[in-house]
Amino acid sequence: ADGSIEIPVVFHIIYRTQSENISLAQIEDQIDALNEDFNLDNPGRASIPGEFSTVEADINITFTLQEVIRTYNRSRSWRPDDSMKFVSPVVNPEEYLNIWVVNNMPYRGGNILGYAQFPGGDRATDGVVLDYRFTGTTAYSTGRTATHEVGHWLNLRHIWGDGGCGASDFVDDTPDSDGPSRGCPDYPTVSCGTNDMTMNFMDYSDDPCLNMFTLGQKDRMWSVFAAGGYRADM
Numbered sequence: 001a002d003g004s005i006e007i008p009v010v011f012h013i014i015y016r017t018q019s020e021n022i023s024l025a026q027i028e029d030q031i032d033a034l035n036e037d038f039n040l041d042n043p044g045r046a047s048i049p050g051e052f053s054t055v056e057a058d059i060n061i062t063f064t065l066q067e068v069i070r071t072y073n074r075s076r077s078w079r080p081d082d083s084m085k086f087v088s089p090v091v092n093p094e095e096y097l098n099i100w101v102v103n104n105m106p107y108r109g110g111n112i113l114g115y116a117q118f119p120g121g122d123r124a125t126d127g128v129v130l131d132y133r134f135t136g137t138t139a140y141s142t143g144r145t146a147t148h149e150v151g152h153w154l155n156l157r158h159i160w161g162d163g164g165c166g167a168s169d170f171v172d173d174t175p176d177s178d179g180p181s182r183g184c185p186d187y188p189t190v191s192c193g194t195n196d197m198t199m200n201f202m203d204y205s206d207d208p209c210l211n212m213f214t215l216g217q218k219d220r221m222w223s224v225f226a227a228g229g230y231r232a233d234m
């Protein structure tokens with residue numbers, strides 16, 4: 001497929017306290033961050049090293065706010081087990097991106113910022129889940145967790161291929177890496193004999209240091225919308 005695509009987004013805000021019931025401004029701010037990242041308008045892109053700027057891609061997907069559904073729930077935390085998706089059921093996943101925002105997701109001694117379902121899964125659980133503290137611009141976030149998770153929702157893997165050197169993300173123009181980056185890595189950071197693309201949205205660097213997708217990742221995402229693709233109806 002070619003051209004551009006518009007994806008309406010349904011936000012499900014599941015809150016216990018009023019601060020978890022995030023404002024419309026914070027939701028719109030998240031939509032803005034997604035639009036920057038998918039349309040070559042990320043604020044950090046000026047710092048992309050030359051060797052990577054040649055493969056930087058305009059994904060050409062625009063996100064619009066379709067609906068905000070607010071639901072009170074007494075839970076103080078959630079597991080990444082899709083239970084929130086039955087508290088506020090998915091809306092029309094053939095046409096909409098559903099994003100659930102919850103208060104806290106403890107996991108393996110830490111906290112996850114968000115998670116996503118890959119294309120081809122159960123329609124009832126299709127979409128992305130975010131911690132409210134990592135939705136839009138907050139003290140902890142510039143909204144790049146949603147970009148990373150929407151990447152997964154459009155079939156992207158982590159750039160280190162979830163393994164050591166040699167594990168693949170099925171994208172040729174992202175260099176192999178030995179594992180996730182943390183913080184804001186210096187350039188160059190070398191692993192597997194090449195410079196790591198630590199600023200790729202599908203790495204684990206901090207939000208201000210994530211600022212690009214590649215042409216290869218664009219192909220992989222756009223295949224999802226092609227005839228016969230998982231999201232062909234969008």
Ligand code: ARG
Nearest residue numbers: 112113114144145205206207
């Ligand atoms: N699922 C990942 C996690 O919860 C998302 C990481 C996103 N990284 C970021 N800098 N926003 O750890």
Ligand code: ZN
Nearest residue numbers: 148149152158
């Ligand atoms: Zn991930």
Ligand code: CA
Nearest residue numbers: 169171174175
């Ligand atoms: Ca690769």
